[in-house]
Amino acid sequence: MHNTYLLTEEQQKLQRWAYELAQAEFQASAERWEREGIFPWEHVATLAEQGLLGFTLPRAFGGLERSRLEAVLVLEQLARVCLTTAEIAHICMNGPSYAISRLGSQALQARYLPEVVAGKRLIGIAITEDEAGSSLGEISTRAHVRATSVVIDGRKCFTTIGDVGGTFEVVVRFGGEGTRGLGAVLVDADTPGFAVERVYEKIGGNGIHEAALRFEHCEVPREQVLIEGDPATSNGFKLVMRAYNALRLGIAANSLGVAQAALDQLVPYLLQRRQFGAPLAAAQGLRWRVARLALALEQARLLTYRAALLSDDYGFPPAYETALAKLAATEVALQAADEAIQVLGWRGITKDYAAERRYREIRGWTIAGGTSEMLLESLAKQVLRHYEQSSGHALQAE
Ligand SMILES: Cc1cc2nc3c(=O)[nH]c(=O)nc-3n(C[C@H](O)[C@H](O)[C@H](O)COP(=O)(O)OP(=O)(O)OC[C@H]3O[C@@H](n4cnc5c(N)ncnc54)[C@H](O)[C@@H]3O)c2cc1C
Missing domain, CATH: 1.10.540.10 (Acyl-CoA dehydrogenase/oxidase, N-terminal domain)
Incomplete structure (x- = not known):
């Protein structure tokens, strides 16, 4: 507020x-x-x-x-x-x-x-594969390095702007196993061997499509390699993920806006709608929901602004702070969108009001950009590692 x-x-x-x-x-x-x-x-x-x-x-x-x-x-x-x-x-x-x-x-x-x-080219990112969702070490799309070119073979699924993007940053395997050997190559959509295989129908967010992309002997100049994969290390993968934090933080920013819009809709409605001779806003159960939402939104906003103020050596926001922000912001957006529907009653699920659209549009965002579960896992790892590395963490009697 x-x-x-x-x-x-x-x-x-x-x-x-x-x-x-x-x-x-x-x-x-x-x-x-x-x-x-x-x-x-x-x-x-x-x-x-x-x-x-x-x-x-x-x-x-x-x-x-x-x-x-x-x-x-x-x-x-x-x-x-x-x-x-x-x-x-x-x-x-x-x-x-x-x-x-x-x-x-x-x-x-x-x-x-x-x-x-100039708005003449949109560049999407293609990481996810059928067998490699949260577990990116299973990426199988290959980059075969030649003297002056790189040849890409494989298939990506659920790539945002897959049908309208002019270029894609494709996360590929240069060799190695697990996250070792992963890197990223820029592939233009007019490269021979590139094809949009299908566009998915989904719950909402329908103005922007996700597509499955196929790469069949897609040959691009060596200069198109953005992040070189080294089969002996995970360095390429780590750099891909560092850059990805900028995207993750943007999802947090958008989610704050969605949560705010839901609050902007549901609070005036509580003030105006009367049942049992009083405005709904007089009911403590509903007032406290508003307070909880406002609290969660302020927390998410502070986390997002903090992450935005921090940068790693490359100019990307840091992983830990970004994960906190993305988790908090997408979850409050989903919760606020859901509660706006509940508070509006039957009106909430009709297409007369934006509440149902907002819910459908935001539903995917606790999945996209690292699921809530994977973010929790990464946060847990970092917190546990911190305590494991510091001495004196064993339980002491007072
Ligand atoms: C709106 C939207 C846009 C997207 N845009 C892109 C894009 O532009 N480019 C791209 O490459 N991808 C994109 N994705 C795909 C997204 O990155 C994946 O959906 C995500 O990484 C999860 O993979 P998955 O859906 O295959 O789920 P899975 O990895 O199969 O997981 C399924 C469920 O199990 C949970 N889970 C998995 N493993 C564990 C575990 N060990 N412990 C606890 N829980 C676990 C997950 O959190 C999830 O809830 C997009 C997704 C959405 C929803």
């Missing part, structure tokens, strides 16, 4: 600007993308005009080079109004384009980033 505490006047102005832009440009059609299942190319153009696709990308390639916290603030406000549009901005600000800007050669940056900034 008073989410101005830590923010400068400039940052608050940016928040207001993003919210007003989203209301003016994206609100009217937010429901249409979902209903018709159309990808909003018009919004890509508007995002490009407003500098939002290149928001975090280098000035040298047309971007605005704004901070990650500013990107979080903008995404939160866009997602409050239209999650579909926020997701597109997020993919460009935090996804493979951002990884290219931090890890790619000058030639790769010059080739891809100006087109991303």
